[in-house]
Amino acid sequence: MEQNKVFITSSPHFSAKGSVPEAMKDVIFALIPISFMSIYIFGLNALLLIIVSIVSAILSDMFIRKVLGKKSTIGDWSAILTGIFVALTLPPIAPWWVAVSGTFVAIVVAKELLGGLGYNIFNPALVGRAFIHASYGGILSIWLAPFWWKTTSFFDLAYPKAIGNNIVAASLQAGILDNITGATPLALIKPGLEAVGTKPSYLEMFLGFTRGSLGETSALALLIGAAYLIYKGHINLRIPISFIAVLSAVVMISGGDPLYHTLSGGVIIGAFFMATDWVTSPVTPKGEIIFGIGCGLLTALIRLYGGYSEGVYFAILLMNAVTPLIDRYIRPKRFGEVPA
Amino acid sequence: MNSMTLKLKTFSPGGVTPPHKKKNTEHKAIEDAVIPKTIVLPLSQHAGAPAKPVVEVGQEVKIGQLIAESAAFISAPIHASISGKVVAIEPRMTFIGKPMESIVIEAADEQDELPKVKRNVDKLSIEEIQQIVSDAGIVGLGGAAFPTNVKLTPPKDTKIDTVIINGCECEPYLTCDHRQMLENADELVEGTKLLIRAVNAKKAYIGVETNKQDAIELLLEKTKNIKNIEVAAVETRYPQGAEKQLIQALLGREVPIGALPSSVGSLVQNVGTTIAIYRACAYGMPLIDRVITISGESIVEPKNLKVRLGTPIEDLINQCGGLKEDVMKVVVGGPMTGFAIYDFSIPVTKGTSGILALSKNEIDVKEQDVCVRCGSCVRGCPMGVEPLFVNAHVQLGLIEEAVDLGLLNCCECGICAYVCPSNIPLLQSFRFGKALYAEKQAKKQAKPSTNNQKD
Secondary structure, three states, X not given: OOOOOOOOOOOOOOXXXXXXXXXXXXXXXXXXXXXXXXXXXXXXXXXHHHHHHHHHHHHHHHHHHHHOOOOOOHHHOXXXXXXHHHHHOOOOOOOHHHHHHHHHHHHHHHHHOOOOOOOXXXXXXXHHHHHHHHHOOOHHHOEEOOOHHHHOOOOOOOHHHOOOOOHHHHHHHOOOOOOOEEOOOOHHHOOOOOOOOOOOOHHHHHHOOOOOOOOOOOHHHHHHHHHHHHHOOOOOOHHHHHHHHHHHHHHHHOOOOHHHHHHOOOHHHHHHHHOOOOOOOOOOHHHHHHHHHHHHXXXXXXXXXXXXXXXXXXXXXXXXXXXHHHHHHXXXXXXXXXXO | OOHHXXXXXXXXXXXXXXXXXXXXXXXXXXXXXXXXXXXXXEOOOOOOEOOEEOOOOOOEEOOXXXXXXXXXXXXXXXXOOOOEEEEEEEEEEOOOOOEEEEEEEXXXXXXXXXXXXXXXXXXXXXXXXXXXXXXXXXXXXXXXXXXXHHHOOOOOOOOOXXXXXXXXXXXXXXXXXXXXXXXXXXXXXXXXXXXHHHOOOOEEEEEEXXXXXXXXHHHHHHOOOOOOEEEEEEOOOEOOOOHHHHHHHHHOOOOOOOOOHHHHOEEEEEHHHHHHXXXXXXXXXXXXXXXXXXXXXXXXXXXXXXXXXXXXHHHHHHHOOOEOOOEEEXXXXXOOOOEXXXXXXXXXXXXXXXXXXXXXXXXXXXXXXXXXXXXXXXXXXXXXXXXXXXXXXXXXXXXXXXXXXXXXXXXXXXXXXXXXXXXXXXXXXXXXXXXXXXXXXXHHHHOOOOOOOOO
């Protein structure tokens, strides 16, 4: 009998649906609601930042892979995802070159120079944001009001009105922006350093009609995206719930408002999207819970007693560093293990 | 009685629910396979020592005749599954890819009926049951092919209180056990009673996955007046049919690492094995045939066939209409743990449960990517091993560390490689690692301790 050509491999002989690029695409899809909300709330510059970040991330990825002599990994969609995340951590007034340098650092330094996808210790987008924080501190202190563009036009890019190198001083001097900028919800409650202003209502914070970075505003838009990721099985609730629960507990003990804290700053995007990043979080369920607890605790401590009004990003980066330790000591129970 | 009122049990940790793919054959009654013109019977179709031939080339044999005897305590005899003449005793290719010494028999033109003995099963003593099962060459038909009489003679200090009949058939595509539960239910129930008596147990469970509702209902009907046999519906999850997982699901007992089910007081037997045990005791039938599922998208006519042991696989493929053009793999067994083969002359043996002709579509070929630490393998592993870390150490040749991380606890169920989104061949890596470890151990045994060199 003439035999058909067949292949030989070890078992198993089929596999579950899903791949790394597909998972990345799903996360990008989950970030669409918040991306659209941020453009609607803050105007054209938000769209510009997102597009520039994506393009810059792709170009940085291609550049560094070429320099390192490795084959291109644009096809796995992780660069595009990192680009979007970096954009979402930026304040709406950020000029486009901030997005370029941030994504460059995220991709080249935090991801590729540490070994590439799967080997990076720190969340690349958060490293990019930390770099921006260190380099362009002034940018991160101007917070445009939600729907500020309605006073001028949707196509108004706020930052060009600032002249010279020192954007903060120049723009405030010009009196251009002082009536449309103000303090973030967290700055308004920073213990001992409370800024002047009216606190937003819970509903405003939930919908996103507050000051903050592009991804720090609409809890609703973020939760819709998170629900999609949970439905697809890419993330689970262990890290988000332990993160938010511990943050709330520490806040309550110190006499603060847990709901206000949860809805402000980067908690929702951090807990559901950044802290749940596969590569930089523990692989075991118990490990994930410890990770979430650490993130919540550090966020609370930085916000309440540290130098900054927002602590989510540093908390996650610090816990990223602890992840290998968590994985070393938290092991699943072996089936049939007899207690010694 | 409504079978849905039974509480659903399952195992933990780990597990996965692949699409069960049983539609092609779950409603097809078992057909007799065509008697082959030649059969090839490897001397090792079971765990343990290969059998020793008791026939010579040129000898005429009758169906059911003993042709190879058990060679050790853990071994099993082999019987002729057709009447004919022994034409060769030589190495022949087997499904694991290694040739093995086999007895080749050419069929006689006239086939005989298998001689039947009528016995009163209730009058058999425990020793007689053990002897009959041993003489009949019965081994675990679920796939492990462990000599059954060894299971029926546990060590003196262990006491078995529960028998579990394994009707889970958790591997996708396979429906041979399902069909046997439907078509041979009476023999199955009688076999269960026999097993309870043979090990002095208190009761038996018949564990069946929920995707076989008709079998559950039929067995409930058949056992409604039998106090010590309980039909237990278990959640349809892989690997529910793995012995240790089934014991945990039904009895809540975890078999310790390195120990046997008898150490927690239980005996597990596959549905097909139980029926074979009954037939050996009641009619004196040796093990000469078994039910196999031939399925997959690339076989023209999927079927459940009752096949004589030693039948070449190409005969069965032909009986099922042949392979389609789009076939990519032919697998002996199930898709999670089966063996891909390239030589279709290899024979069906006692452990063969299925033959799958898989198309490229069914296999879902994906390119291998880097490990992104998603944790899917950790969540899926039923043994509590962390596949991603074991794999990393094996790839670096750090075998001792891999063993510490659980390399030897791996039960080779295949879930880790199945769920990996980066398509990393994890199970293949572990098999490689285990082989390296065995090699190292063998070298250590060969060399006596060199500590006393100075003496």
